[in-house]
Amino acid sequence: MVGGVEEHLTVGRVAELTGVTVRTLHHYDEIGLVRPSARTAAGYRAYSAGDVERLREVLTYRRLGFGLREIADLVDDPATDAVAHLRRLRGLLLEQRDRAAATATAIDKELEARAMGIRTTPEEQLRAFGPGLYDAIGSAYPATRRTEPRIAARVWDALGDARTVLNVGAGTGSYEPPDRDVTAVEPSAVMRAQRPVGAAPCVAAAAENLPFEDRSFDAAMAFSTVHHWQDPIAGLREMRRVARRVVVFTHDASDAGWRQRFWLTRDYLPEVAGLVAGRPSVNRLARVIGARMDPVLIPWDCADGFFEAHWRRPEAYLDEEVRRAVSVWTRVGPEAEQRAVGELRDDLSSGRWAERNRDLDALDAAELGLRLLVA
């Protein structure tokens, strides 16, 4: 035997363990992708621990659908060590798993609809293959979205004496209390990848199906996320199931509560009516979890750039960076966005906006329909 083969695995054994044919392993050797570093006395290829590590990386990239040439570049990259490869592969696999789960859910829905004699529209059928909204827009999020300390204080206060907290739809974790034991849930891989180093552990899951036992947490919180859930009622019931206390920061999307109250939706972006149509009312959400509902005023200099945050700083909405971090602007579509921004720009320079909204100058905080539900 050549080269300490006792610590090596023969090509036959490797084929048996991996389910890859000997022929494929020979091919990987011939093209230089995985070269076993030794031979048995009988001349069979034998894989060292290092060869096996490389083969494992190759097979995992293969399973993810990468081509052999691409894999060769990836595994030969001197800047990526084994741990970095494992981290990257793990992220890619979880993403693939989430995508498969989302596709299965879409198929379930389609089957359900067919069983009831309903045909889904071509647009609905295609949407299931597109990226989730936050996988598409999430990378613009951290530029302007951060903790607003005055609103965070309200949320943390509402959590009471909870020691263990589940943060559902956690995003980058802006509102996670620093002094409690937090577990985050976030379905978007792009958002999970942007969580800061040292942030609470984050599980890839959706609110509607929380992978936790009943009463696993003292409290469950959801900040600015319920309106994105496919089924908000099911998600809130799940929060109720896994936690003793539930705290939800959301908004009243009714006409009087929100759309007519905020100059941006009232005067420039009436299209938001279409986005909120058919959504359960905030009263219904509160009832589902038996919550009390408190208004949350938005300070004029709100640090978190959510949709309503710049109510006294209208020029901010002309800034593409501000808009890209807020899903409403993507959801109304580019045509409505360009029209609204153009009209606002004109009104700001003509003085019409200032004339119409003179009363805002005197306010330090505004009631724009944001609500804290506490149950």
Ligand SMILES: C[S@@+](CC[C@H](N)C(=O)[O-])C[C@H]1O[C@@H](n2cnc3c(N)ncnc32)[C@H](O)[C@@H]1O
């Ligand atoms: C506006 S962001 C808010 C993120 C974070 N809570 C914050 O305040 O910074 C909305 C988040 O909800 C997440 N989301 C969308 N659908 C969800 C679902 N079904 N279950 C849980 N989270 C969801 C999105 O991926 C996104 O990260």
